[in-house]
Amino acid sequence: MINLTNNSTKRIGKKMSPPWKHKEKHKHKHWKHKRNRKIRGNRLTEVPSGKRYKVLSVGTQFGPKRRLCHLGVLPGVDIIKKRSAPMRGPIEVVVKGSSLVIGRGLASKILVRAKDE
C-alpha cells in the first residue's frame, strides 16, 4: 500500500493536516518545551499570611482549574494571602479585589512567588 500522507512514517493512517495548520505547527514547534517547564515557586499553603504574592501556576485538575481561572486566579495575577483556617483548613485570599476561600487541597497546588513591594 502506498503511503499517501506527507507526514513521517510514524504517522501511517493519520489524516492529512490542512496546509495552514502544518505551517503553524512547524513555526512554533520550538515552544513545545514551554508546557513541561519546571516552575519554581512556593505553595500557597506554605507561605506566610498577610503578604502579597504573584501567582505562578495553578496545578489543579481541569474542573476546579476552570473555576479558579474564571474567578481570576491566573498566572501573573496578584494575590494576597489573608489567612489560613485552623486545623489545616481552607485558605482565604484576595484576588481581583475580593476575598475567595479555597480548599486546602487546591490551595496546595497553587504556586506563588513573593512580591517585593
Added chain:
Amino acid sequence: MSKKSKEKNKNLNNKENVINIALAGNANVGKSVIFNQLTGLTQTIGNWPGKTVERKEGHLNFLNHHFNIVDLPGIYSLSTYSLEEIVSREYIVSNDVDIIINVIDGTNLERNLFLTFQLLELRVPLIIAINQMDIVRKRKIKLDFKKLEEIFKLPVIPVVAVHGKGVHQLLEEAIELFTYHHPHPHYTEAGKEIHERLSHEFQTIESVQKSNFEGLLSKKSFQFPDLSNITKFGKEVETKIRILIKKINKHEDYFEQFNYPSRFLAIKLLEKDEEILKLFEDRDKFSKILDLAADFREELEDYHGEDINTIISSEIYNNINKVIDQVMTVKKREFRKNIFIDKLDHLTTHSIFGYVILGLILFGTYYITFLVGNLLGGLLDEVFGMWSEGIYSIYGEGNVWVKILWDGGMGGLVGSVGGVLVYVVPFFLIIEILQDSGYLPRASYLMDKIMHTLGTHGKAIIPMILGFGCNVPACAGCRIMETEREKKISIALTSLIPCAAVMTVVLGLIGRFLGMFWVVVLFVINFAVVFIVGRILNKLIPGKCTELIMEMHEYRKPNTSVILKQTWARTKEFVFKSLPIIIILGVLLEILFIFNLLEPINMILAPITKWLGLPAITGIFLIYGILRKELTLALLVNFAGSIVALNWLMEPIQMIVFSLVTMLYVPCFATIVIIARNTNWKYALKISGLEIGLALLIGGIVNWGFVLISSFI
C-alpha cells in the same frame, strides 16, 4: 388614524404586553434586593423543573406592561462548574426570557465583568445595572457611565438598590429594548423623550413602531451591537475561532434551535465545555469539527505554555481591564477601612474564637427559636382547644366525619402550624439574617476541614445548621452544593440532624426525667451516627469530594425588607409544598384510628418493640412519628394520661431507647418528599431504609447492652 390602525390599537390595549426578565449576576451583589423591590410579596421560591437548582420568580405591572422576573442563582461565569451555571445558561438563551438584566457590584468591577463578557458572547438583549453606587462614591471611585454606554453599546444604569434608586429605570430600559428591538445608543437625551411617550397610551407607541412589531421580542429579531473590539482575543486565538465559526455555520439549520451564537459555540469547543460538546455528539457530522477544535486547543496550549482555561480566561480579563482603564478613575488611593467590620471578620474566623462564636450562634438560634416557638405554639394549642370544644358541642362527640375532618385534617393542620411553623418561621428569620449579613460563608470556612471527614465540603454546614430548625427547608437547602454527589451526601446527613420537633421529644422525655446529661449523651450519639453515615456514603457513592471554592463577602448590615420577604417566600414554599401531604396523612391516620385498624398494626410491630425493649403500644406512636416526629411524644403522653404518668409507663432505659429511635429512625414524611424531589425517590427510600436500620440497630444494642450489664449487677 385609519380605521385599521384603530382596531389594532384596541387589541393592543386589551392585551397587556408581557416582558420576561431574568436577573443575572454574582452572588451578593444586591440582586436579591432589586428582585425584592420589583416583586415584593409575589415572589415564590421553587425548583427549576427536574433540577435541584433554586428558582425565584415574581411579577409586577409597570407602565402598562406585565413583567415576569426570574432571579437566577448567583453565578460567576457561564461554564459547567455547577448545575446553577448550566441551568442559568440554558435559560438565558431560551425563548422564555426576553431581556437579561446583569447586576454588577460597582466596587468589584473586574470580577463582575467576567460574567458580563460571557453574557455578551451570548448576544442576548442585555441591560447592565451597576449596583452599590453609594459605596462606589464613598470610596471616591468615579465611573464614566457615558463612556461605558459607548463601549458596551447597551444601556448601563447606575443603581443603589438598597435605596431603590434606579430600579424602575431598569424596567423603563427593558420596555425600550422590548419595543425597539435594538439598544438605543446614548439614551440619556432620547431616553427621556421615549419615557415621556411611554407614559401615554399605547397609541403613541404605535406611531413609532417598526413594521415587524407584533408585541413579541424574539432573540432573533434583536439587533445586538457589534462588540468585537472589546471582546476579541489575541490574533492566534481569533484566527482559530474564525475557522471554527465557518465550520459551525455550515450546520446552521441544526444549531439554530439552541439559540447559541456561533462564536460562543466555537469558544466553548476550544474550552472543552462538556454541555456544548453534547450538541456535537453526532459523529458523522461533527467529528471533523471536534478534531479540529482539539488540534487548535493543543496548539494554543503549546504556544502559550498554559492550559486552555488559563488562556481564554486571561484573554477575557485582559479585555476587561482595557475597559476598566477607560471608565474608572480612583481619586484617592487609600480609603479608610471600616475597623469594626475588620475586627468582626478577624474574630469570626479566628482559630479559637471563631468556633466559640459559631457554637454561640447555633445555641442562640436554637434558644430563641424555642422560646418564640413554644410561646406561639402554646397560644395556638389554646385556640384550637377552644375551637374543638365549640365544634364538638355543635356536632357531638360521636360524629365520625367530624372526627376525621376536624381531628385528622384540621388537627393535622394545627399540629403542623403549631408544631412546626411556629418554630420554623423564627428560625428562617434568624437564618436569613445570618445569610444576609454575610456570616454563613465564615461558618463554611471554619467547618470545611471537618466536613471533609464526612465526605463533603464546608458549604454543607449551612443546610445542616438549617436542619436544627426544620429538616424540610434544610434538605431543600442542599441545592447550594455543586455536584450531585455532594447534594446526595449532604441531604442524607442533613436529614439526620435533630430538628426542633425531635428536640421537643428529647427534652420532654429525657430532659424532664433523666436530666441534661443524658440529653447531651443522646446528642453525641446522634452526631456520631452523622459521622458514620458520612463515611459510609463517602465510600459508597462514586466520585471524589470537590474542594471548596467560595467567594467571601464583607460583612454588611442586613436589609430588613429583603430578610422579611425572603422569610415569607421560604415559609410559603414550605406551607404549600409540605402541608398538604401532612394533612392528608393526618386524615388517613385518623381514619385508621377510628376504625380500630391499629390493633393488627400493633401485632406486626410487636417483634420490633420487643427487640427494642419498649412497651408494645409505642410501636404505633413511632409509626405516627413518621408523619410528625413530635407526635411520638404527644401520643405517648396522651396514652399515659399525663406527662408525670410517663414515669410509671416507661423505665429510664426505655425512655432513652425511645428517644434515640425517634431521633434517628427516619426523616419525617415531609422531609422524605423533599429528599425525593431534590434527588429521586429511590435515594429517598434508600436513606429512609438506612436510617431505620441504624435506629433499630443502635436502639437494640443500647437495650440489650443494658440488659446484659444489669444482669451482672
